[in-house]
Amino acid sequence: MPRKKKVELQEKDQGLPLLVDPVHVQQIQQALAAQAGEMMQHLPPGLMVLTEEELGEMEEDDEEDRSPVWEVDIDGLQKLTASGMKFPVFTPGEQNSGQVVFEFLPGKGVNATIFGWLSAPKERKVTLRLTDRDDNQFETWTFKAVPVAIALDELDAESKDPWCTTFQVSVKDIQIT
DSSP: OOOOEEEOOTTGGGSOOEEEOHHHHHHHHHHHHHHHHHHHHTSOTTOOOOOHHHHHHHHHHHOOOOOOEEEEEETTSOOEEEEEEEOOOOOTTOTTEEEEEEEEOOOTTHHHHHHHHHHSOOOEEEEEEEEOTTOOEEEEEEEEEEEEEEEEOOOOTTOOSOOOEEEEEEEEEEEEO
16 A cells, blocks of 8 residues: 655644545546646637636726715815715704715815815805716705814825825705705
């Protein structure tokens, strides 16, 4: 009888080592290679066979960006584009007021605009225009707002994430068209 070869597993400390006859290892490898070759012969001409990694990369590249674009127009201030928003939970009879949190990516004058409004916190009309990436408009939100708070991301030279400004406003008289 042939000697058995000890095969080390990465999880050795989780169980006993596996003993495998080297002849069986070669037979298994040959059988798998033969099956793959046999399967490839039965595929239609021109068909591409992708590995899981290649398929995953294709799925990531082919995904259509269906996220909305929120254009924010605050009376008397520059127009901004929100990268994220959080609305309050609206309940019957209480849907006309609440707190809205905007998230803005850095851009020319973004923080100066927000700080300027925070330093003179008068009520302003805000119009949010919701569109898709092709500028097809879905709906428009209008309301009156007063700034409440601003938060800036931590500046970290090693971070790969974009620096964001989070801005909270108190809103009333919400209308959606």
